[in-house]
Amino acid sequence: MSYRITGSTGEWEIVVGLEVHAQVVSEAKLFSGASAEYGGEPNTHVSLVDAGFPGMLPVLNRECVAQAVRTGLGLEAEINLFSRFDRKNYFYADLPTGYQISQFAHPIIGKGKVLVDLADGSTREIGVTRLHLEQDAGKSIHDQDPTRSFIDLNRAGVALMEIVSEPDIRSPEEAGAYLRKLRQILRYIGTCDGNMEEGSMRADVNVSVRKPGETEYRTRCEIKNVNSIRFVMMAIEVEAQRQIEVWEAGGTVDQETRLFDHVRGETRSLRSKEDAHDYRYFPDPDLLPLVIEQSWVDELKAALPELPEAKRARLEQEYGVSRYESSVLCVEQAIADFYEAVARGADARLAANWMLGDFFAALNRTGRSIEDSPVSAEGLRELLGLISDSTINGKIAKEVLEDMVETGDSASAIVERKGLRQVTDTGAIESAIREILAANNDKVEEYKGGKDKLFGFFVGQTMKAMKGKGNPALVNETLKKLLSE
């Protein structure tokens, strides 16, 4: 189902392209040896190069180039063996040299793609136009003094990848799915931590609207620096609404840069096209063109980890889990790894079921991540083993898992301590059932008179009498036998 917004003149389609700025995971900055670590006291991760001191020169950090190439490979993109750095000139207090070094005319990565999964189970391919390397700017701090601003250059010069999508996105949902998938790929490859709160991933959102069937794009607006997936989706929706209202009122949308105000749920004009900067791009004469070898690209490719799409397909095939289950398990590499550690040597489908259900619920409840899970993969595997070999039943297993989370004890220890071993002695089950049936003669008559639903009642009563430890299959079987006597 295509996403449509209904205005007063009928339905509208939205057209969205995203420019994602992803901070490269690297020890040092793009052109200096200063630490690229997030945080730190203001102006402690700054070299003279970052601060734009006279006579200082940039020297390209090869690891950042490798990270860009790895990312390009993860996006199945063209890797440009020749690329070049340009200067983007503008004045701002947190831009020490008065220009940002970026790749304007010749980016290192060309066309690629991202496959996104949508809620209705369908998938869509979103094109990637290009990826280029550039420097981040510093930070201006305006709220600490009534008359002065402060500048923190810790981020100045940190490497960013700008990943530009084609205008292929047609709904807020697709935008969200694209960002999540992109973040997933970056995290898998280890080229960006994707942490939007710390600003290591931010998006500029280009939005336009048009009538379904129109082939040309209408004027777009760019919403700058949106810093969460939810806000990107909200911004698209309100901006599309705004543009539709403008068009429907007989006006025209002006090309401009806008800001998203999530508190008021609106976008506001930042600057119009006429006020747009003239960045006076030109090749940075301090740097040689970046020429890389195909053999190096091949080496990087060979060393890439398994990517989400491939892992998802493999889990489906290897463990017989559903497509949905495998995509959830592959959201993060650590989850997939955890799953595989559980599934090897256990019932793989049961493992998927438990991870997606009670195990994730336990993580959520305790606020823990997979990396510091209170239950290890081995621990969970042992628990599942106890279910498979009929030592305990599923319901008891839930209780055991809760205990494991709480106490850190092993599943078997808990089963022993609490005496939860399930009863498989048919004699014991039979006598428990006979007692229940005897005590509920009236219901037995009703059942036999055709009220089948009462079967569940007998099961429940039996299990209750057996403190939940009855083997469910045996209880069912014996009940059926005795009721048909």
Added chain:
Amino acid sequence: MSGIHDFTLASARDALKARKISAVELTNAHIDAIERLDGQLNSFITRTPDQAREAAKASDDALAKGEGGSLCGIPLGIKDLFCTNGVRTTAASKILGNFVPPYESTVTANLLKDGAVFLGKLNLDEFAMGSANLTSAFGPVENPWKRRDSDAKLVPGGSSGGSAAAVAAGLVLGATGTDTGGSIRQPAAFTGIAGIKPTYGRCSRFGTIAFASSLDQAGPMARNLQDCAILLESMAGFDPRDSTSVDTPVPHYEAALKRGVKGLRVGIPKEYHVEGMPAEIEALWQQGMNWLRDAGAQIVEVSLPHTKYGLPTYYIAALAEASSNLARYDGVRFGERVSAPTLDGLYEASRAAGFGDEVKRRILIGTHVLSSGYYDAYYLRAQKVRTLIQQDFLKAFENVDVLLTPTAPSGAFAQDEKPSDPVQMYLNDVFTVPASMAGVPALSVPAGLDARGVPLGLQLIGKFFDEETLIAAGHTIEQAAAFHHRPTIHAGVSA
């Protein structure tokens, strides 16, 4: 040797090694000369006599132990475009204020490592932008030479005018210069000294304040080519901190002096016979050809067809880069700040007060040629023409080993003869700019005096990284020209 001021760098080096003089003696003599003469010449922006004496003392200690590098105890002056650790560095601009770098440029670090003694920081055109050393915020430099018939103050050329004047007047034994479009060669010619602009990438640009990054190249200035060769060997070398520096071994340049020119093919670019060039320059050029031919070289006419586009394309390419390079002087992090209520106001006020007229003119031109709508017509086209100019040289060098041309279209002019049209001033660089655009090495040697007694230079242009052949050919001219004239204002002469 009649006195301490008759030393060349090479002879001083030898005398120091032989312990015939002490480094302290040599340094003190130069400090005295600076105190005596530089009030008039204004070749220094910052003098560092105390540091110099200390360094000289250390040199003597090293020499006494039989140690010390190739420049141990040699007093030098440093163009004030090279950042020097703990010593104010100004680029001859007000905008840097009292900026004291906490770092040393690679070129000066190399010289220090070899034992050089720095006497101070030398005057220049503001940000190396000028051809007469008239744009310095610290006042003009006077050429130590006078015309025979007048007492008019002559310009020393630019932008390395302070370096040239200090060397010519004997205030230093050698100096660093930088050359973007002729800033070593033209002042060398104007002051009767030698100067080498090495191949682009030969000397690191790290720590040298940038004018036009793709053209800037440091080089030595001294009384003769032997001295320049000794200095260049120290200054040059690969530097991982400059991505455009080239990783190729530095030869023993001094050894190239005696190679001679037998069998060398010397090209004469016909396009350098520009209209309106004084006859005495043409005559000197011819003289140069004769000297080289007499020494066994073969003179060949060559064509560099894109020569006439050199100057306009240079002033586009260089100023485009300069407009961006100088953006960092904004009053925010270092140098002079003029406060204002808004950030844009702070920029405008600081840059208006900090930059001189010529620098502002060049920033405006450079900004314009990069602007949307003009980029293709100016910057991009200039880059294409630059490639053609480079190809001119590569083609010429298929047939010849070096090129011989005049260094400048005139001798030094008087400070008050400065052309009112800035473009006229730019014409000073007409012969030096093409080699800069191509990145090939070039040098200037003094070759004679003009009719009014002012020195003139000849330029040799060489193949990429073949400074040695240049030095050999240049030394042949030096010997033939036997240029032993001294300027009016000179350390050996009592003022």
